Amino acid sequence: MRKTIALFACLITLAITATGAQAGGAMPPAPEDVVKIDVLPGWRDADGHHVAALRIRLAEGWKTYWRAPGEAGIPPTLNWQGSDNLAGVKFHWPVPVVFDTSGMQTIGYADELVLPMTLVPRVADQPITLSGQLNLGVCLNVCMPMDARISLVLPVDKAGAKAPIQRALRQRPDTAQEAGLRRAVCKVEPMADGLRVTVTLDMPAVGPNEVVVVEIADPSVWVSERSTSRKGGALTTVTELVPSAGKPFLLNRADLRMTVLAAGRGVDIRGCTGG
Incomplete structure (x- = not known):
């Protein structure tokens, strides 16, 4: 029993790296508050991969x-470079919520985030030592990295317990096929400082107040605020x-990722054509 507890022990060291001032100059709360x-340690699946969750x-x-x-918002980053017997990690993001705060749109989670991850060991029948650093932002009326x-x-x-991880896995976005996507077209136009991309998605409505989030594989590319509109069966968004x-x-349209969010649902769309 003592050995099992030691194997599952998870050491988390949490610290604020930067803070914003609250109204009236009050100090922000302690991180642990x-x-x-x-x-969540999870289990090994039939492929020899380990399913766990942050x-x-x-x-x-x-x-x-x-x-x-x-x-x-402040995007989360995770670095597992200190790990042993780990060949790769795939994250399975649950559908997030679109927040409108003082006229600004942010996308994330309130109360709790269970983020499942599939960990691929280098040697399938050996333990994985997971060691690394998570950087994240949390916000109320002050934001704290x-x-x-x-x-x-x-x-x-x-x-470990499977239920919370399995529940989070079920909260994934639909695939393009599941959502009935018929066509995804991207019109790309050069600008002085980059590219303007108009994405048209031929698909049934996901729900009220649809938002399309466009992502690109290169994290150094800034993606502007989106404007999204629907006309009949076509959902269109313009981003820079x-x-x-x-x-x-040069932009490879296959590298673009579009996520449609509405009313607790999401659709994950990978790549688009030129017309």
Whole structure:
């Protein structure tokens, strides 16, 4: 029993790296009063991969952000370079919520985020030592970037609670096929400092107040605020992509990722054609 507890022990060191001032100059709350972070150890699947989840629990009213956080959000980053017997990690993001705060759109999660991840071991029948750093932002009326150091051993033959991870996996966006996407077309136009991309999605409505989020594989490219409109069966969004070089660049339409969000649903669309 003592050995099992040691294997599942998860060390989380949490600290604020930068803070914004609250109204009246009050000090922001302590990190441990705002967010609690742990790893749900999960299980090994039939392919020899380990299914686990990062869990972020937030104090009432606080929120954290999706991988594409919107205008004023802070995108999370995870670095597992200190890990052992780990060949790769794939994250399975649940459908996020679109927040409208003081006229600004942000995308993320309130109360709790359970982020499932599939961990691929280099040697299938050996434990994975998961070690790394999580950087995230949490916001209420003040936003606080935080760092969390994570250390955990995931054994081969022990399993943790499956229900929270399985529930989060079921909250994934629909695929393009499941949502009935008929066609995704991207019109690309050069601008002085980058590209303007008009995306037209021929698909049934996902729900009221649809928002289309456009992502590109290169994280150094700034993606502007989206304007989204629907006319009949066509959903259109216009966005601008501005690289650090500040000039037009070659864009592979297959590298674009579009997510349609509405009323608790999401649709994940990979790539588009030129017309």
